[in-house]
Amino acid sequence: MRLVKGIMIFACIAFLAASCAKAPLTKIEEAKKAVSDLKADKEVSSYAKEAMANLDKSVQDLDAELKVQEGKLFKSYVKTGSIIDSIVSGIDDAKKSAVTGKESAKNEVKTDLVTLPASISSKEKKVADAKAKGLKIDFAAAKTTFTDARKSLADAKIDNDKGEFADALDKLNAVKTSLKALDDTMANAAGTKTANK
Numbered sequence: 001m002r003l004v005k006g007i008m009i010f011a012c013i014a015f016l017a018a019s020c021a022k023a024p025l026t027k028i029e030e031a032k033k034a035v036s037d038l039k040a041d042k043e044v045s046s047y048a049k050e051a052m053a054n055l056d057k058s059v060q061d062l063d064a065e066l067k068v069q070e071g072k073l074f075k076s077y078v079k080t081g082s083i084i085d086s087i088v089s090g091i092d093d094a095k096k097s098a099v100t101g102k103e104s105a106k107n108e109v110k111t112d113l114v115t116l117p118a119s120i121s122s123k124e125k126k127v128a129d130a131k132a133k134g135l136k137i138d139f140a141a142a143k144t145t146f147t148d149a150r151k152s153l154a155d156a157k158i159d160n161d162k163g164e165f166a167d168a169l170d171k172l173n174a175v176k177t178s179l180k181a182l183d184d185t186m187a188n189a190a191g192t193k194t195a196n197k
Contacts, residue, residue, distance in 0.1 A: 031087045046166035049072030051094035058087045105165040112172040120149050135189040149175045
């Protein structure tokens with residue numbers, strides 16, 4: 001009889017403990033605030049985009065888990081704690097990624113600012129050759145591409161001098177994309193002319 005009573009008492013205590021489990025609100029708010037503060041850091045948001053995306057996903061997972069527990073009679077915040085730990089770890093990762101990402105962007109910008117002017121000149125020669133060969137492409141649009149590319153290079157140089165490597169890299173990548181598109185246009189035009197012979 002005493003054993004039965006002991007089991008019942010233990011069961012009641014376990015029931016009360018489970019049903020009265022509370023979310024670690026302080027830790028939750030601290031984790032969310034830390035992520036929010038990190039988003040406000042321009043260098044982190046610029047150079048650690050993937051890490052920040054992972055953090056956003058973790059915050060979404062945290063909110064989803066809290067909602068799941070709200071609907072339960074027997075609540076458990078073990079998983080909540082694990083998600084919070086992953087957010088804390090992710091914050092450290094984002095800070096480290098920002099440092100390495102900035103250095104990587106700086107080096108890439110430095111290289112592009114040296115190589116792209118020659119690349120633009122080379123493409124201009126190809127367009128001139130294409131015109132001489134009678135290829136059917138929009139030469140006015142090609143000229144605009146080169147004008148815009150040189151302006152973007154100048155703007156990227158200004159960004160680089162200010163240490164804004166992410167902005168500079170965005171501009172330089174846009175230049176590379178436009179030059180690649182022009183290459184594709186000329187290749188298609190050359191292929192069409194050959195096919196029509």
